[in-house]
Amino acid sequence: MEPNILLIGKNLDTLKILKDELVKFKRTIFYANSEEMINYSLTNDNINLIIVGAGLPNETKNNMLRFIDKDFSNIEKHIMERTKGITPTSMIGYTNEKAVMWRLLNIKK
Secondary structure (H helix, E strand, C coil): CCCEEEEECCCHHHHHHHHHHHHCCCCEEEEECCHHHHHHHHHHCCCCEEEECCCCCHHHHHHHHHHHHHHHCCCEEEECCCCCCCCCCHHHHHHHHHHHHHHHHCCCC
């Protein structure tokens, strides 16, 4: 079973491109850049895994995480660290790695 993944980032155009690339790996991707969009996806799209990009300003990222934790603290979250050399495309490998780990941890025995 594949997780439904919510990508959270700064720029919707960038998130759309990342979604298009991740779909090539058979990932089910939703994306958001505001609390309203996050709430919509978390309420309607059966999200199993949240990936937060490194490009968000810290204050925005922290506000979004508080918002998520208020009503959706049970959903697994991963926050990309802002490090030297990281680019938006770094989110593809990061998301794939976290999706595979999610699958391994959720094997139905």
